[in-house]
Amino acid sequence: MTYDFDTIIDRIHDPYSFSFKWQSPSYILNDLGIEKWRDDVICLETADMDFKVAPEIIEDLKKLCDHGIFGYSRIPESYYKAVKGWYERRQGWKFSEKDIFIFSGTHEAVAQCVKRYTKPGEGVIVLTPCYGYHMDVEGNGRKYVTVEMINDGNEYFTIDCEALENACADPNNTMIIMCHPHNPTGRVFTHEELVKVAEICRRNGVLIVSDEVHSDILRKGQDFEPMMKVCGPKGLIAATAVNKTFNLAGLAMTNVIICDEELKQRGGNMYSMPTPFGIQAVISAYTKGDAWVDALNEYADGNIDACIDFIHKRLPKAKVLRPEGGYSINVDFSGYGLSDEEVVDKIYAKAGVILNSGLFFDDKRGKQIHRACLSSPRALCLEAFERIAKQFEE
Numbered sequence: 001m002t003y004d005f006d007t008i009i010d011r012i013h014d015p016y017s018f019s020f021k022w023q024s025p026s027y028i029l030n031d032l033g034i035e036k037w038r039d040d041v042i043c044l045e046t047a048d049m050d051f052k053v054a055p056e057i058i059e060d061l062k063k064l065c066d067h068g069i070f071g072y073s074r075i076p077e078s079y080y081k082a083v084k085g086w087y088e089r090r091q092g093w094k095f096s097e098k099d100i101f102i103f104s105g106t107h108e109a110v111a112q113c114v115k116r117y118t119k120p121g122e123g124v125i126v127l128t129p130c131y132g133y134h135m136d137v138e139g140n141g142r143k144y145v146t147v148e149m150i151n152d153g154n155e156y157f158t159i160d161c162e163a164l165e166n167a168c169a170d171p172n173n174t175m176i177i178m179c180h181p182h183n184p185t186g187r188v189f190t191h192e193e194l195v196k197v198a199e200i201c202r203r204n205g206v207l208i209v210s211d212e213v214h215s216d217i218l219r220k221g222q223d224f225e226p227m228m229k230v231c232g233p234k235g236l237i238a239a240t241a242v243n244k245t246f247n248l249a250g251l252a253m254t255n256v257i258i259c260d261e262e263l264k265q266r267g268g269n270m271y272s273m274p275t276p277f278g279i280q281a282v283i284s285a286y287t288k289g290d291a292w293v294d295a296l297n298e299y300a301d302g303n304i305d306a307c308i309d310f311i312h313k314r315l316p317k318a319k320v321l322r323p324e325g326g327y328s329i330n331v332d333f334s335g336y337g338l339s340d341e342e343v344v345d346k347i348y349a350k351a352g353v354i355l356n357s358g359l360f361f362d363d364k365r366g367k368q369i370h371r372a373c374l375s376s377p378r379a380l381c382l383e384a385f386e387r388i389a390k391q392f393e394e
């Protein structure tokens with residue numbers, strides 16, 4: 001089957017859209033101090049996709065709608081088999097049905113890990129610049145401890161093992177949240193990097209929560225290795241989800257994998273009751289979604305190639321690096337020698353393109369670097385960069 005990733009779907013006006021990304025650009029713009037913006041904004045922020053969900057999943061959800069009763073739900077064996085089957089087939093990672101715990105979204109999963117496995121006041125380490133886990137950590141009265149990664153000057157980030165060692169040596173720091181593949185840097189950590197992180201953490205008694213929600217979205221030629229497959233289950237919890245992979249974030253279905261029996265005991269009661277829609281979507285995605293994800297990855301490669309080519313030609317002073325994982329790129333506009341306010345004004349207010357400024361991921365990253373999620377029809381991604389280029393060419 002061929003899949004359509006090119007149709008532009010109206011997520012602003014459609015009454016069934018309920019899109020956070022497209023219907024609340026003010027949440028980004030107000031933060032950047034912008035009071036006036038174009039009505040015809042193009043949103044390339046929030047990491048969800050503007051593609052329709054795989055037809056195989058939609059078909060099954062229609063059948064669920066036809067059933068017509070959405071009462072309290074029971075999770076069938078086929079759910080656990082589907083999750084287990086996907087990771088065995090796609091990542092060569094084996095675990096048992098009994099190791100799967102369902103949470104309502106990855107933030108909820110991470111927040112629950114923080115609450116269940118650390119004490120108030122303890123430190124939770126995050127490798128920055130990083131997707132924000134502030135609410136999950138600080139929202140639960142724990143300390144957000146940042147370990148900066150090493151930037152080679154061209155936005156390629158590696159783990160600073162010495163800094164990590166120092167942070168882990170502090171007995172108050174009892175957990176690390178690994179974001180793998182890493183958002184926003186686009187890194188897919190290597191086998192050696194994962195082994196090193198696990199060694200440092202285990203030696204210092206730091207529990208690892210590996211957030212692997214981007215692990216199915218990989219750039220051409222990249223291999224993803226699940227941290228648990230590489231490092232074994234001891235002291236490690238992995239969060240996986242259909243949310244990013246299948247554009248199902250609104251159904252909030254996160255599967256946490258815990259194979260370490262002691263951690264299962266310490267975690268306490270992990271029962272949750274997802275909706276029938278969430279249950280069916282996971283079963284359909286993980287049993288019928290392989291071809292769609294492969295096609296999606298191919299399309300995302302094409303989007304990234306097209307946008308990077310465009311940037312090289314039309315925004316020659318901007319710097320951009322091809323990611324290893326995920327579908328976003330970080331564009332550094334500092335070569336234009338403009339103030340932060342001028343850069344923000346051109347992109348967000350004048351061009352009407354909503355990205356995520358560096359500030360979103362690290363307060364030291366400022367407003368010269370902006371992340372663009374290229375998970376939209378190619379024409380829309382290119383239109384966004386066309387509008388931006390016009391502003392910088394003036």
Ligand SMILES: Cc1ncc(COP(=O)(O)O)c(C=O)c1O
Binds near residue numbers: 046
């Ligand atoms: C690395 C990472 N983890 C978690 C989330 C949030 O996931 P969820 O929607 O499952 O809560 C995001 C969303 O962008 C993310 O990038």
